[in-house]
Amino acid sequence: MxxxxxxxxxxxxxxxxxxxxxxxxxxxxxxxxxxxxxxxxxxxxxxxxxxxxxxxxxxxxxxxxxxxxxxxxxxxxxxxxxxxxxxKNPENTQVIPEELPLDIVYEDEDLMIVNKLPGMVVHPGSGNYTGTLVNGLAWYLGDRTTTPVPEPSMPRFGLVHRIDKNTSGLLVVAKSEKAMNDLAKQFFDHTVQRRYMALVWGDFEEDEGTIEAHVGRHQRFRKIMDVYPDGEYGKEAITHYKVLERFNYVTLIECRLETGRTHQIRVHMQHMGHSLFNDDTYNGDRILKGTVFAKYKQFVENCFEIMPRHALHAQTLGFIHPRTRKPIHFESPLPDDFKAVLEKWRRYVSARPLE
Incomplete structure (x- = not known):
């Protein structure tokens, strides 16, 4: 046998x-x-x-x-x-079309580029059956009814990749099975260009670097991910980062994904001691670097209020068009909450000496 x-x-x-x-x-x-x-x-x-x-x-x-x-x-x-x-089939078999605000950056007969707002879940799942990007896409692409529609009767679009609920930025949506398969292969072959902007705790000794550490489901807490540096568990994950701006206690960096594991940037940064700013899943929603002064604590809390989510934005997306075979590239500006927090940090560090 x-x-x-x-x-x-x-x-x-x-x-x-x-x-x-x-x-x-x-x-x-x-x-x-x-x-x-x-x-x-x-x-x-x-x-x-x-x-x-x-x-x-x-x-x-x-x-x-x-x-x-x-x-x-x-x-x-x-x-x-x-x-x-x-x-794969979606987690649930029914989608309720909903008229939702969608920021569509580009669309043709094969695909769409959507700039996802922070706070929007991408796909219906446990606890999130309405208000998701997929619900909005179902309405936009023609299923303008409130009657739940079985997924197999809706082959007109497919999610090639995803970003977290509280991550903002660019997603590509395939509008045909051929485009879906072509784009999926590009993602798997690591030929898609993806760059994220992230504000993280702490300063970096180097201006750029690469994190190579397997990422897999946490052994005890199954809803979160963990890093396994020795590769005994999880899947290979590679993140390249570059420092863009330093604020003494937090740093603005650009992350280029070579692989696309769940929560990869967030868990890699936590592993390096640089949790994303206000990431409540990976320990970034408290003061990790800085002074003990009450005014500093109040400043950070004000930043958290301005940006009540982790500071991660999918800024660029580039790939080969499945029909024309020509490279296409898209960029998304930072959302207002992200820009506001960066400006607060700029004013803060320029107004006081380094403690």
């Missing part, structure tokens, strides 16, 4: 993740495996798979053998490592 390693990833929570949106099935063919077409091979090993679905996945470049996409007539042989990527 063939010995196989089958691994299924089912992380679907809102986060800076992108790869997590696609189920991954990894199979290593047994040493005694006779040559067999990959579509037939997978039909016998992936629950619920049909030959037609597997052939479509091959056509879309979603079946990878030994790190290369293959056609459905590829013959699997002993020792081959087969990886299958496929769209």
């Amino acid at each position: 063939a010995e196989e390693l089958i691994e299924i990833d089912d992380e679907l929570e809102n986060g800076e993740g992108s790869e997590e949106l696609y189920e991954r099935v990894n199979i290593i063919a047994d040493k005694g495996q006779e040559p067999l077409r990959v579509d037939k091979f997978l039909m016998n090993r992936v629950e619920g798979a049909t030959r037609n679905k597997i052939q479509q996945a091959c056509d879309n470049g979603m079946v990878i053998v030994n790190d290369k996409p293959v056609k459905s007539n590829y013959k699997v042989k002993a020792g081959d490592r087969i990886v299958v990527y496929s769209n």
